[in-house]
Amino acid sequence: MDLSAIINSLQNAANTNPLPIGTSPSNKDKTLFQEALKKELTESLRRVIYSDIEYILSHNVNEDVYEPLKDKCDVFVETERYIIIVELDASRADQVAKKMLSRYYYADKYTKPVVYVCLLYPGTEKMSSNECVKYMRMGKDVLLSMNSSNRFIGAFINGNNVELKLIG
Numbered sequence: 153m154d155l156s157a158i159i160n161s162l163q164n165a166a167n168t169n170p171l172p173i174g175t176s177p178s179n180k181d182k183t184l185f186q187e188a189l190k191k192e193l194t195e196s197l198r199r200v201i202y203s204d205i206e207y208i209l210s211h212n213v214n215e216d217v218y219e220p221l222k223d224k225c226d227v228f229v230e231t232e233r234y235i236i237i238v239e240l241d242a243s244r245a246d247q248v249a250k251k252m253l254s255r256y257y258y259a260d261k262y263t264k265p266v267v268y269v270c271l272l273y274p275g276t277e278k279m280s281s282n283e284c285v286k287y288m289r290m291g292k293d294v295l296l297s298m299n300s301s302n303r304f305i306g307a308f309i310n311g312n313n314v315e316l317k318l319i320g
Contacts, residue, residue, distance in 0.1 A: 154197060155305065155319065157193075157196040157197055157200050158193070158269065160196055161195075161197075162271065162309075162314045163313075164196075165188040166188075166309055176242070176275075182226070182240055185240065186227055190227060193227075223254050225237045225239055226239055233264065234264050234301075235259075237258075237259070237268050239251050239269065240273065241272055242273060242274075242279065243272045243279045243281050244279050244284070245280060248270060248284050248291075249287045249290075249291075252287065259302065266299070266302050266303075267302070267304075268295055268302070268305070269306075270288055270304070271309055272284055273309050285306070285317050288318045292306070292318055305318070305319055
């Protein structure tokens with residue numbers, strides 16, 4: 153998999169995003185970041201895999217498994233070899249764990265390996281980033297135990313910087 157291209161895309165999207173992501177970003181801020189990430193992923197992945205790439209923002213992750221659930225991920229990317237699911241959320245441990253459980257349910261149903269990106273922006277002072285990292289570690293282990301070809305990227309975004317916490 154092209155993890156370096158994905159990681160570079162995350163950092164480039166943060167660097168080029170016109171509105172840096174901070175605490176409690178508006179829906180507009182998140183949408184602008186999603187669009188910047190889509191652009192960066194398109195350019196980076198096309199250079200390394202030379203094929204058509206399908207990008208969907210706010211994708212219903214259950215469409216491919218034919219279930220009447222309404223779960224949407226923030227960015228969904230499908231290449232001929234793997235799927236990328238990006239979640240952009242506040243640094244809330246309960247939210248991180250909940251999203252992972254939901255997305256892993258669908259990841260287990262895809263026939264291609266999945267790269268799950270847990271990208272967190274600052275929450276309130278009461279939200280523990282260390283607890284989020286704890287769930288990232290657990291989530292990475294679970295995702296890889298489901299399929300050893302799956303990959304996990306956990307990072308925090310603050311303003312125009314992405315701080316990687318866990319890659320596996």
